[in-house]
Amino acid sequence: MQSESLISPLMQxxxxxxxxxxxxxxxxxxxxxxxxxxxxxxxxxxxxxxxLFDDVCQVRHAVTSVVGGWLLALRDxxxxxxxxxxLLLSSFNDEMPEIRQLAANLWEKVGLQxxxxxxADLKDKLDFALPPPPHYPLQESRPVLGxxxxxxxxxxxxxxxxxHDITDWVxxxxxxxxxxxxxxxxxxxxxxxQHLEIILRTxxxxxxxxxxxxxxxxxxxxxxIGTFVSPEVSLKLILSMLKKAPSSCSLLVLASIxxxxxxxxxxxxxxxxxxxxxxxxxxxxxxxxxxLERLLLCVQTLVSVCxxxxxxxxxxxxxxxxxxxxxxxxxxxxxxxQETMESLAMMENVPSSQxxxxxxxxxxxxxxxxxxxxxxxxxxxxxxxxxxxxxSGPAVGEALQHxxxxxxxxxxxxxxxxxxxxxxxxxxxxxLRPKDTIDSQGQFCGYLDTVVKDILMPNLQWRAGKTAxxxxxxxxxxxxxxxxxxxxxxxxxxxxxxxxxxxxxxxxEEDVQTTRLISCRIINIFLKTSGDVMxxxxxxxxxxxxxxxxxxxxxxxxxxxxxxxxxxLRCIQSSEGKSYYQxxxxxxxxxxxxxxxDPESTIQDTVLEVLKEGSALFPDLLVxxxxxxxxxxxxxxxxxxxxxxxxxTAATQ
Numbered sequence: 001m002q003s004e005s006l007i008s009p010l011m012q013x014x015x016x017x018x019x020x021x022x023x024x025x026x027x028x029x030x031x032x033x034x035x036x037x038x039x040x041x042x043x044x045x046x047x048x049x050x051x052l053f054d055d056v057c058q059v060r061h062a063v064t065s066v067v068g069g070w071l072l073a074l075r076d077x078x079x080x081x082x083x084x085x086x087l088l089l090s091s092f093n094d095e096m097p098e099i100r101q102l103a104a105n106l107w108e109k110v111g112l113q114x115x116x117x118x119x120a121d122l123k124d125k126l127d128f129a130l131p132p133p134p135h136y137p138l139q140e141s142r143p144v145l146g147x148x149x150x151x152x153x154x155x156x157x158x159x160x161x162x163x164h165d166i167t168d169w170v171x172x173x174x175x176x177x178x179x180x181x182x183x184x185x186x187x188x189x190x191x192x193x194q195h196l197e198i199i200l201r202t203x204x205x206x207x208x209x210x211x212x213x214x215x216x217x218x219x220x221x222x223x224x225i226g227t228f229v230s231p232e233v234s235l236k237l238i239l240s241m242l243k244k245a246p247s248s249c250s251l252l253v254l255a256s257i258x259x260x261x262x263x264x265x266x267x268x269x270x271x272x273x274x275x276x277x278x279x280x281x282x283x284x285x286x287x288x289x290x291x292l293e294r295l296l297l298c299v300q301t302l303v304s305v306c307x308x309x310x311x312x313x314x315x316x317x318x319x320x321x322x323x324x325x326x327x328x329x330x331x332x333x334x335x336x337x338q339e340t341m342e343s344l345a346m347m348e349n350v351p352s353s354q355x356x357x358x359x360x361x362x363x364x365x366x367x368x369x370x371x372x373x374x375x376x377x378x379x380x381x382x383x384x385x386x387x388x389x390x391x392s393g394p395a396v397g398e399a400l401q402h403x404x405x406x407x408x409x410x411x412x413x414x415x416x417x418x419x420x421x422x423x424x425x426x427x428x429x430x431x432l433r434p435k436d437t438i439d440s441q442g443q444f445c446g447y448l449d450t451v452v453k454d455i456l457m458p459n460l461q462w463r464a465g466k467t468a469x470x471x472x473x474x475x476x477x478x479x480x481x482x483x484x485x486x487x488x489x490x491x492x493x494x495x496x497x498x499x500x501x502x503x504x505x506x507x508x509e510e511d512v513q514t515t516r517l518i519s520c521r522i523i524n525i526f527l528k529t530s531g532d533v534m535x536x537x538x539x540x541x542x543x544x545x546x547x548x549x550x551x552x553x554x555x556x557x558x559x560x561x562x563x564x565x566x567x568x569l570r571c572i573q574s575s576e577g578k579s580y581y582q583x584x585x586x587x588x589x590x591x592x593x594x595x596x597x598d599p600e601s602t603i604q605d606t607v608l609e610v611l612k613e614g615s616a617l618f619p620d621l622l623v624x625x626x627x628x629x630x631x632x633x634x635x636x637x638x639x640x641x642x643x644x645x646x647x648x649t650a651a652t653q
Contacts, residue, residue: 007044034073049087071110081150086161086162092180152188159199166178166206189228200238231257231269239276248286248291271312284323354391357396361396369402375419386423407427420459427478432485476504476518477514539571566610569610589618589625592610
């Protein structure tokens, strides 16, 4: 008769500063409601829920004990099941093992008691008990039928409140609600299917939470969805959400569902999932690190769950991995994506990821390069293309029909210069190891004309501006890589030289030191390979340009020019018409003798070697020229060494 009047003062004291008082109030409230008016449950529920956050474990223990007692003995308990069950199940995740154990024991008693009270209603389910679902989580023990039925029958009343609280502004509320959800789903099993849309929508929101505890509970809930709900239903919903608005949260939920899904159930849907993930609107939706990380998690989970079945979708999985590597660059995430590629190769039973590229490079590049005429430096497809051709190793030599036309279109002088610089860098790296990359099948020479005339020649043409100068440097570097590798025959080098020599001679005047240096080296290769058969008119135009470089500001360029002049002189030694070049040689002797008195000793040494080598052509002429300038030099040492060399050579002959 007095119970209702006692509730208000009790609830005013339930937050008393002494924990023993709080425990006494909770136990007193349990007794008052048990033997008084059951309707007062509504008045105390919010206060009891608040005490589940109490710092003192004895207080939480008291709440668990009282709520469990009500569920077992309250006269009107059936009316309050949907309100009391969440309170008791919340203690399943308490930090104290004693409280967790108490909650589990009480809950089992509640389930068994309800099972006995409703035996007639549950007769079929008890007599023909179904086995646990296949792939039931190993770390979980299945609740008794009464507990499962209680949750299933009250889920529609409990779930909206939990879904609301998971996005509450109070951290503690969000954590408790998120922890409660997987407990309920474990009891509901496949009955959660009818509530799946609201659950997935909530998980998507909650996975963006800053609290790791909320996110980990949501991941667990999504795994349980994968375990108990048919993939046909769960994947249809989550993939449609992903299609409407791709987000890192959707990807995390998808990865978790896949993780919980049995392999045999997932296998028929593998192609659908991978096709959706490889769509540009999903895999290229964001360059954000978290988004890419979770996209990678989806692929990793698919590979670990489906294992050998992944071979049917390896092309799509590769597309996603290539996109992650392209967008993340040389970061830890890019390395993880490469490791996943190796795992995928292992599932396909091939030695390495390069064998995967060999299997798929044709269709992969075909899809990537369809839009190459519209690429800019910021196009994701450009980054993907660069990633594929640099990582595929020998496989790129099998796809030249895609690679070279793409390079030709993208390396036109009218295209985005930053894109051109990136592609020249990629082309250089391929040409430096041609047998392991672009010429692995020995087919590159069939495309040599295109590379030289349509790619290199236009980009070596002088244009004003620093960007244009950078592109010329990149083009010269590519030509250096091409001519210094062993893929071209002497005849092919001669053809390249016939086409590009005027442009390379002009490049000797460039402002960029690297361009001048590489140009000297390229001319050296041209002379070594085809100097003795070069047209005399072209040949005689080479040395004046090299002589100018002996006055270069860079010692490296001067040394390279001197080395190339040495090669030029050797070409004349093997030529029949030496006399044709006599006046040119005389001029060259005079200019070189000037540099024999250079302030830099390294240059003096190099020029001395050139003159010694060149003295075999017209020794008398060189002696006269040397004697004419020896008195002008600061030191006669180098001139004397040269004269001694000429005399010694003449004596041996």
